Amino acid sequence: MSNSWIDETMELLDDLQKRKAATEEKVDELLQELDELDQRIAASHALVRAYMEKHNIDPRSLGDVSIAHLSNMSYPEMLIEIAQKRRGYLKVADAVDVLLRANVSSDRRLIQANIYSALRRLGKRFMKMAPGEYRYTNHIPKQRDTKPSGIRQAVKELKGKNPRWTKEDILNMLLRDNFDFHGRNPKKAVHMAWISLDSYSVIKVQILEERR
Numbered sequence: 001m002s003n004s005w006i007d008e009t010m011e012l013l014d015d016l017q018k019r020k021a022a023t024e025e026k027v028d029e030l031l032q033e034l035d036e037l038d039q040r041i042a043a044s045h046a047l048v049r050a051y052m053e054k055h056n057i058d059p060r061s062l063g064d065v066s067i068a069h070l071s072n073m074s075y076p077e078m079l080i081e082i083a084q085k086r087r088g089y090l091k092v093a094d095a096v097d098v099l100l101r102a103n104v105s106s107d108r109r110l111i112q113a114n115i116y117s118a119l120r121r122l123g124k125r126f127m128k129m130a131p132g133e134y135r136y137t138n139h140i141p142k143q144r145d146t147k148p149s150g151i152r153q154a155v156k157e158l159k160g161k162n163p164r165w166t167k168e169d170i171l172n173m174l175l176r177d178n179f180d181f182h183g184r185n186p187k188k189a190v191h192m193a194w195i196s197l198d199s200y201s202v203i204k205v206q207i208l209e210e211r212r
Helices: 004-054 075-085 091-100 108-125 151-159 167-176 186-196 200-211
Strands: 087-092 126-130 133-136
Touching: 004 126, 004 186, 075 087, 075 091, 075 133, 087 091, 087 167, 091 126, 108 126, 108 133, 151 186, 167 186
Parallel strands: none
Antiparallel strands: 087 133, 126 133
């Protein structure tokens, strides 16, 4: 009996095993990236909150909410509507005020209880930033082109070579060199990369300074 079939099948199995190992390695890298992104998102939330607290910024300044049709919605739908008008930001106290104006109920405590109940039902669609403050994660449309632009690495290298350069300096340099931002807004992309490269010790110092 010829062993050729066995040999070919074993080669196929070896190839499948190699592909599995490579996939597992990619999964590990993606999990690490997700963890890093969660940390960076949390740090950015903290900075935004500190800035809003220092400058007494009211959620209403982030966007207007039309109360005309809120009473015809469920609580989850109303919270999503408010968050979408507030650039994804939801402060429970603000949401209570909005629903009071919409005559959803005249009982503030009942509205607040229903809001927290709705937030639990919505699960991961709202990320808790702090007690009474949430961010609606689904307000950002998915990008069709998910290919990474490498902007973070480019900013990191330029910052390392030129520590005194500002964000504007780096943006101008990248634009001069025709850096491929893959359709992203160059100014926003550089800004986000700049923030993500800050160490958490620096971020904590900034938060303390903003609260003084």
